[in-house]
Amino acid sequence: xxxxxxxxxxxxxxxxxxxxxxxxxxxxxxxxxxxxxxxxxxxxxxxxxxxxxxxxxxxxxxxxxxxxxxxxxxxxxxxxxxxxxxxxxxxxxxxxxxxxxxxxxxxxxxxxxxxxxxxxxxxxxxxxxxxxxxxxxxxxxxxxxxxxxxxxxxxxxxxxxxxxxxxxxxxxxxxxxxxxxxxxxxxxxxxxxxxxxxxxxxxxxxxxxxxxxxxxxxxxxxxxxxxxxxxxxxxxxxxxxxxxxxxxxxxxxxxxxxxxxxxxxxxxxxxxxxxxxxxxxxxxxxxxxxxxxxxxxxxxxxxxxxxxxxxxxxxxxxxxxxxxxxxxxxxxxxxxxxxxxxxxxxxxxxxxxxxxxxxxxxxxxxxxxxxxxxxxxxxxxxxxxxxxxxxxxxx
Numbered sequence: 287x288x289x290x291x292x293x294x295x296x297x298x299x300x301x302x303x304x305x306x307x308x309x310x311x312x313x314x315x316x317x318x319x320x321x322x323x324x325x326x327x328x329x330x331x332x333x334x335x336x337x338x339x340x341x342x343x344x345x346x347x348x349x350x351x352x353x354x355x356x357x358x359x360x361x362x363x364x365x366x367x368x369x370x371x372x373x374x375x376x377x378x379x380x381x382x383x384x385x386x387x388x389x390x391x392x393x394x395x396x397x398x399x400x401x402x403x404x405x406x407x408x409x410x411x412x413x414x415x416x417x418x419x420x421x422x423x424x425x426x427x428x429x430x431x432x433x434x435x436x437x438x439x440x441x442x443x444x445x446x447x448x449x450x451x452x453x454x455x456x457x458x459x460x461x462x463x464x465x466x467x468x469x470x471x472x473x474x475x476x477x478x479x480x481x482x483x484x485x486x487x488x489x490x491x492x493x494x495x496x497x498x499x500x501x502x503x504x505x506x507x508x509x510x511x512x513x514x515x516x517x518x519x520x521x522x523x524x525x526x527x528x529x530x531x532x533x534x535x536x537x538x539x540x541x542x543x544x545x546x547x548x549x550x551x552x553x554x555x556x557x558x559x560x561x562x563x564x565x566x567x568x569x570x571x572x573x574x575x576x577x578x579x580x581x582x583x584x585x586x587x588x589x590x591x592x593x594x595x596x597x598x599x600x601x602x603x604x605x606x607x608x609x610x611x612x613x614x615x616x617x618x619x620x621x622x623x624x625x626x627x628x629x630x631x632x633x634x635x636x637x638x639x640x641x642x643x644x645x646x647x648x649x650x651x652x653x654x655x656x657x658x659x660x661x662x663x664x665x666x667x668x669x670x671x672x673x674x675x676x677x678x679x680x681x
Contacts, residue, residue, distance in 0.1 A: 317396040318345035319358070319681040324385035326674050328667050332425075332554020334525060335381045335676050336369075342379060342395055345680065350397030355381050358392040365404040365553070367525050382407070382525045382553055385676070392681070407553030408527035409456045412517055416462055420517045422527050422549070425454035426556050427648055429497065431531060437513040444511045444533060445496025445579065446558075449478070450601070450609060450650035451485040461487075481606065485650065488601040489609055494628045495577030497611045498646025500547070500562050503573040503633050504539035508626070511536045511545060525553040541568040556655070557614065557647030557668060566638040574636030576644055577629035578611045586630045587662055588623035594665055595623050595630050598658035607651035610661035616643040617673045645672075 320337065324330050342353065355364045364383065368376035385391060410422025418433025428449035432441070451457060461478040468476025478487045493510075495501065501510030511533040521528035528550040535544040548561040566572055580586060584599035593615035601609050613632050615621055621634040634642055645668065649655035655664055 316347060317394050318342060319392055319394055321390055321392050321679045321681060322383060322385070323390040323677040323679070324388060325677055326670060327387045328670060329387060330383075330385045330671065330676070333383055333385070333671070333676065334552045334554075335383050335678070337379045337381065337395070337678065339368075339377055339379055341680070346395070346397060348397060350399070352398050353379055354396050354398035355379075356394045356396070358394055364393070365407065365525050367404075367521070367523065369521055369526060369528075373520065380526055383676070404524045406456060406524045408523045408525060408551055409458055410519065410522070410527045410529060410551075411458070413458075413462055415466070418513075420514065420529065420531065421449075421458045421462075422529060422551055423449070423451070423456055423458050424527070424551050424553050424555065425456075426554065426653070427451055427650070428458055429551070429558065429648075431517070432491075432513045433517070434513060434515060442512040443491055443493050443496075443499075444501075444513060445491040445494050445499035445577075446646070447487070447491045448489040448497050448609065448611070448648040449485065449487045450489065450606070450648075450653065452481075452650065452653045453484045455484060457484050460484075479603070481603075485653075486603070486606060488603040488606040489579075489648075490581060490602050491579060492628075494579035495575075495631070496579050497648050498558065498560060498576055498578070498613060498644070500545060500574065500576045502538035502543055502564070502636075503575040503631065506626075508575060508577070508629065508631065509536070509538040509543075511543075520548070521550070527551045535567070538572065541566045541572065543567070543572070555647070555668075556649050556664065557612070557645040559643065559645055561641045561643050563639065563641040564636045569638070571635060571637045574634045574642050575631045576613060576642075576646065577631045578613060578646075580625065580628050580630055585658060586625055587658075588625065588630060590621070590623045592666075592669065593620050593632075594669060595632055596658070596662050596665055597630055598661060608657070609651070610649045610655060610658060612647060612661065612665045614645045614665055614669050614672070616645070617669075619643075 367380040408424045413419040418435035421430045430447035465478045518530045533545045550559040578597045587596040596612045
């Protein structure tokens with residue numbers, strides 16, 4: 287009797303498997319399978335796939351709030367993060383994937399009540415101990431915005447600073463700590479302006495737009511805000527960092543203007559996604575501008591027909607090599623590019639309260655993008671990936 291009962295159970299399990307869903311479907315699915323395809327000729331290493339949680343929850347039984355993802359080809363767990371498109375509850379699952387040209391991978395998504403902790407690929411924080419800097423980074427590059435305490439010393443500017451890295455390590459805390467120790471002990475070798483093998487800060491911002499700072503273009507002049515007034519972390523990783531930065535109102539051609547930026551930096555990407563919203567008091571619209579600093583010896587490649595601009599130039603430390611900065615507009619948008627003063631500017635009409643989305647970032651000749659040609663190729667490839675996102679199909 288026991289043997290006959292065992293045979294019946296085994297036969298029932300086999301029928302469930304043949305039905306295509308495994309035993310889990312009989313009692314409520316515990317996992318979902320999604321095929322992810324790269325439709326381009328490009329390698330897409332370290333790219334974030336976004337999957338709406340609503341689609342996952344219609345396929346996985348229960349009320350899971352955390353998920354794990356496994357690549358079925360090699361059974362490796364992939365880095366994941368819950369994220370929100372707005373400021374509310376999480377509404378999408380982020381997965382860090384790696385796809386060759388035209389490759390398709392199958393991913394298993396499952397409820398994870400005690401998910402394995404992924405190493406952090408991104409980091410950012412306010413730095414009150416260093417004149418209210420706000421710094422953020424990923425495995426490729428680090429960025430910095432200047433805050434109220436620095437403005438109090440008459441050093442003003444809303445340009446975005448670049449820290450050049452040659453290692454995937456997260457260095458922000460280490461560099462600030464080392465620099466502070468160098469100042470305390472009067473040891474210039476500890477300054478983050480010196481490359482000790484990880485990289486350095488040798489990018490000069492000053493009153494320029496740095497790497498993607500914004501302003502209003504009015505009557506042939508750039509009118510920009512001062513240092514940021516508040517910064518709020520919206521997502522802290524491990525694979526996407528996002529911060530909201532606000533600027534105090536400033537005067538721009540008879541109108542009072544204020545700005546809010548939401549900056550997102552993904553693992554593996556040199557470029558920030560920046561959502562810039564201007565509010566005009568005294569006007570309904572204006573000319574929005576985002577810029578890249580141009581220093582002595584720069585070369586700019588303004589590709590207006592592709593809404594892309596690149597700058598390649600030597601760093602202030604002559605031994606530090608060259609830096610590339612670039613901007614790309616989101617698909618479907620076009621802008622005018624102009625070189626003026628110490629900036630290469632990308633210009634667009636702006637409506638009060640309506641966000642402008644663009645991408646801005648940097649590289650270093652001593653990291654993974656060695657020269658200007660490689661940097662321009664990177665920006666072209668970045669633009670193509672935006673135009674042709676990864677495709678998904680549920681199985």
